[in-house]
Amino acid sequence: MAPVVLQMSCVAGLLGGAGLAIFLSRARSATAIVYSLTLAVSLLAFFGSIRSLLGGDISDLTLPIGLPWLGAHFRTDALASFFLVVVNLGGASASLYGLGYGQHEPAPHRVLPFLPAFLAGMNLVVLADDAFSYLLCWEFMSLASWALVMAHHREPGNAKAGYVYLVMASFGTLALLLAFGLLAGPAGDYGFAAIRSAQHTPYAATLVLILMLLGAGSKAGLVPLHVWLPLAHPAAPSHVSALMSGVMTKVAIYGFIRVIFDLLGQPTWWAGVVVLILGGITAVMGILYAMMETDLKRLLAYSTIENIGVIFASLGLALAFQANGLKLAAALAFTAALFHVLNHSLFKSLLFFGAGAVLTATGERDMEKLGGLIHRMPQTSFAVLVGCVAISALPPFNGFVSEWLMFQAVLQSPELPQWALKIAVPAVGALLALAAALAAACFVKAYGVTFLGRSRGTAAETAHEVDRYSLVAMFILAALCLLAGILPGLVIDALSPITTAILGGRMPIQANEPWLSIVPIAESRSSYNGLLVMVFITISASLAVFFIHRFASHALRRAPAWGCGFSDSTPAAQYSAGSFAQPIRRVFGTMLFHARDHVEMPAPGDTRPARLRIELHDLVWEGMYAPIAGAVGYSADWLNRLQFLTIRQYLSLVFATLVTLLLVLAIWS
Amino acid sequence: MQMHSLAFDVSHTLAGGLVLISFMMLYQDRLYSLLNVFAFHAVVLALSVAWQAFVQQAPHLYITAAIALVFKAIVIPVALHRIVKQLGIHRDIESAVGIGPTMLAGMALVALSMVLMLRVTAEADPLAREDLAFALSVVLLGLLVMVTRRNAVSQVVGFMSLENGLVLAATGAKGMPLVVEISVAFSILIAFIVIGIFLFRIRERFDSVDVSALDDYRGEHR
């Protein structure tokens, strides 16, 4: 069976599942049935796409639907297969998690029908091979996810989240629509094959790039189009948040790659500059937002923005190298991007699952009310710890590998002839390093405040470990994070068909390297071996442990914390998320968020408690979106007076129109 | 030829007369006098239609002329007089725009219609051209009346004078099928029936047919 046929039948299965869910959504067994169905189908699709990725066979399929004279084209090539792997891996893990998590869902009938539809939509976007089907599936995906965001529509703020999300989504779609309109030309040949073969003027290429940055960027969460993301992702049920953050943003990136790298042909170098700088800014801004955040799921959503920035930066690098014909370097940067796509989908899903587990166990998303969960839910906290280490780009986990590859690509910048790039690349490199370090800080905060320390509330004290489906899902993802971290060579080799197909270049075959180490360019330049690093750490750690336990004293006494003598203050006196972020807020926030700390210190003898109020401003929202909304509101009010005219005034409108047209006619000839 | 030029002159004067009377309507500020002027308007219309019937040897146009004479010149004005009396609408028309500006606007409109129509190529026969030009100006002036007058009766009058312009044009169009005149009369008839119904209902509801009384609702309350 041709891969595409397999994939399409999986999609059909998912859609069938959605239909099924509508009918038995109120049945008690619905959750189990639907999720096991999606799990099975996603697994099937997952292995199918792995096969077609490794097999490297291109297959396409045309259905007699969609635009009548065109039909709906679907196609799997290396790129599509890779993203199908990501999508379906996410889908499978989410379904597995959902088997357990879904039991706690208050309104299953608002989740079950849309989840399979959402998965189907994402698969279809990746499969689509003509502009119309692409946009149709893209918007269908948005619609399904919107419905999922509205699943808990009674909670305050979710309505706004859904609204902002839907409007931004449609904005993005319209941008893509314009882009495809430009690509397809007046004749309107919307097939990707036709677009690929057509010649595009620089003017058109420029417009398309901008429109794609608006369209795909708004979906992926590029600053300043990111505003919907921290609202919508947390609003959805956690496994859906995982899908939206971990997978849907990647689908957006797929769209960007497909159009800019594949359809548009040879890029221009400054396109690289634009994407690179946007990526860098997005990365830093995203993680700074996350640093300021105290809501666990929102923090994760913001960190998604950061990772998207990283990916876009690598894509920008790839564009720059490609434009200058440096195929090897381009392949390196591109591989880094794709690798990071995979990694982020893994650990971000894992972390959202963890957040979901915390949510089910405590009913609390606000970190300031959590703490000490490592004692209550040890397994969850272990899995989440792995996720935090991985997303902080620390060896030997997978996050580090992709960042490392990206830095290697950054180090290739001296090859670039253009000055703008020469200067921009190291600067952005520094930005990315900053982002990485801040990410580490951010997740120290997230993990430390949520899982470590003492419980800040009864909710956290009475928490219990979550069900085993959720745990299995989390541990599988954690294991994958580690595997991808210590055996990166395999992944890189698996990605090489894509770079070969799209850039016409590839990285050296990693399988030939000794000891499974990875070598981007040449061993003399740089190399990294996750496996050995891990082995060394284990060995030396166990050596240390061995000697300690051999020779040192084993005596251990439990005692209240010392804390320089201020021993038992209330848990409220611990460092909270806000206070943890304070140094970084002082350093960066003052400028970027107009952050102010207002301290009311009552006079001595006054019994009022002292208060510290932190004032933060989202400048993007206040500077960009609020004014737009205001302008629309103002003009709406202004025009609305037309609703309240007298008949005579309406008549005079008609009369005026008539006279104007007649005048125009009189003057025209 | 002689005949033709005569025909031309007569119809020309009549049509021009209509335009002139429309101007008079613009000038009126009393309801009754407005109605009288309108009756006169209808009479002249009837004359010109009859003349056209004679010139074009199109006897069916006499029917139109008769309709115009009977309905517009007699029945309607009388009816409107009644309504005004019954509803006790105060007699003077408050107009949105002053008389002077209105007259000027009227001038401009007439000029505009002339410009537009006289540009029409001459091989459409001059008779039709002149007629059309005047008809267009009558239509526009009628509309102007509707726009500048505040109360329902005068708006109705304006509307009817607009219809007169249409009839003028229709009859000027040589050999225009009977269907159309009937439909014209028909539509005017319908129009009046419906307006009548409305005046009635409106009277049931409010104490005046002053449109502004209707306008207090205007869709959504603020």
Add this chain to the structure above:
Amino acid sequence: MSAASFNPVAGVLLIPIGSAALLAALPGYRLTARLNVVASFATFLAALSLFVLERPQPGPYVLVDDLNIVFIVLNTFVGFTTSIFSAGYIAHELETGRLTPLYLRFYHAMYQTMMFGMNLAFVSNNIGLMWVAVEIATLTTVLMVGIYRTHAALEAAWKYFILGSVGIAFALFGTILVYMAARPIVGEGQDGMVWTLLIRHAAAFDPELLNVAFIFLFLGYGTKVGLAPLHAWLPDAHAEGPTPISAVLSGLLLNVALYALLRFKILLVANPSAIAPGPLMVTMGLVSLIFAAFMLYRRRDIKRLFAYSSIEHMGIIVFAFGMGGPLANFAGLLHMVMHSLTKSAIFYAVGHISQIKGTQRINRIRGLTVTHPVLGWGFVAGVVAIAGLPPLGIFMSEFLVVSSTFARQPLLAIALVFGLLLAFGALTLRLTSVAFGQPRGSTASADASYVPLFAHLALVLCAGIYLPAPLVVWFQHVARLLG
């Protein structure tokens, strides 16, 4: 009528007018409502038979060609479904006593008369006759809008009537001018108004006359299409009349006027030296679209909201036809059909909603998907469709309009997209508040059949994903016809 031997056209025309007479005579709700449905269904069948039976030759009065056949079928179909909806709706109105049996009789008679008028407008081959037909349809709807005889309803009807009759006048003047232009070439009398002859000789007509004529026709019929700033009657007429009438107004009457416009557009395009109607239509279309989009934001009355959305969509359609070219015309036709189906479906939903909640004020309606899942989700689906989201039909047409425009006139396309986004924002804002959130208002279950609603939605959904080949061929042919 040239209906000596039975032909479908005769059916399409005579069934409604006959049943109108009958309904005017017959008392009693059950009987008349059923009869109304049956008559509409018969008309629909007659219209369908136009596809199978061979078309009558274009005579001096009747014409059945590619352009109007689908209009007729669509018209009769929506007329049919609306009659089903209206049966349930009117029953409720009788219970609540908003309608008396007398007015019910009147209502049904007028309903059929209106259908007759619209069908006549579609099949007429004579521009004079077409004008008459459009006017009949308009005047009947005027009476229907006023039927509740409330302060608001009367005012709406009055507004509709005054603005409408000015439109009438303009259209007639335009028609006369067209005849004047045609007379020298086609010859006097009957022929000067027969569409088929006109179009044959259009190239030789006097351009100046045609220009003036087109402006008057555009404004005259445009008033009924509801183009801003001629739109004023439309929102109130929709909001104050009975909901079935709102559905028919949005779904059908606007199409009738649009159809007339298209006929004359073709005429003008056929004349090389006349002004190109394109720019005029594009401008008015854009103005209506953006104006209506802004107006959507401040609406408090749910029916008026969707009335404005009708204006918006009419703007899109006129824009598409103004752009011209195979893609845009195709999109325009598709959009018109989709809009009729979707908008009438939405009005069905809104009718039930406002009957259940006993109000049309948006802020008194909340959490519909909680209290009335079926109706609520139906409503959501309808709004999603009208907002142009896939996989529903309007998405395809908007896709074609925007993409084809952007390749030709980027700036126009950007203005278009701006309008679309504005309208989208307003509609979804209302949608979220009405369909979701903490429920408000009565939770009484609606005793109404949702068949028409979901039938329309199913059609729209199907069209969004798969268009049957013959329909496509037809569309493409007509698109070419429209130039």
Add this chain to the structure above:
Amino acid sequence: MVVISDIIVQGVQMLLVLLLAPLLTGFVRKIKARLVRRQGASMFQPYRDLLRLLRKEVVLADNASWLFRVTPYVTFAAIWVAAALVPTFATGLPFNWTADLIAIVALLGSARFFLALAGMDVGTSFGGIGSSREVMIAALAEPAMLLIVFCMALVAGSTQLSTVANFLASSYVGLRVSLGMALIALIMVALAENARIPVDNPATHLELTMVHEAMVLEYSGRHLAMIEFGTFLKLLLYISLIACVFLPWKIALFGTGPLAYAIGAGAYIVKLAVAGFLLALFETATAKMRVFRIPQFLGAALMLGLLGTLLLFVSRSF
């Protein structure tokens, strides 16, 4: 055979760093003491401290989790591995290629990550202060470090330390302004990373000025020993990093005989001594700065790094 010898050399290096690290710290302390005219403890005091700590019992806070107890070993291991991968007396060690400079920095990062978590674990405010400031410093130090890596990579065309060392040792590299800047930047970063004056004071006992000390406040006994040891190793690591990159004098190149190794080792020890002396001198000469001056300090390092890189472009392009 060769492999064996390589393994041996590698092993020697691992042990060497292990042995030298406390000594270096002790040496620095001694010098500092002498510079302020104190007798000061013996250079070998750190060894004694470690042993004493190992003998002592561990006092564990009540709600300390398993993470708290694992962290010392993890940090120690990570730092040790990192230290073992930096060429000290010889380049081309068999495992140099398992991680380049970036990876080494990242390894130190993981160590810091866990330490910061451990600081949060007990749930006292001091741990929190320490961790938050530590991560802030790290966040600022890391970009600077990357730009320094940039500089070197541009000069030596590699991020592989032994390659860099080989390159700088063997081929003649003229005196480069950019390298000088990189050196200064690296020193500043090293000061920050090792919690030395002026960024932090390793010997402080005033809570509010502590960063690193506050973080490990709750540790005692063998755990504290591990952490202390890690700190010693880290200092050694940075110094040997500076030494091998900017001062590859007499470093044994790959494949040279035992003699070369011996010389290399000797030279290495000398370098350590010199560096330690300079560090002590610097620390006595300067005062600790306020926490929120640190951003400027590290920002300067960042600027230097960037400037160095750009200058390199200039010098390359001409």
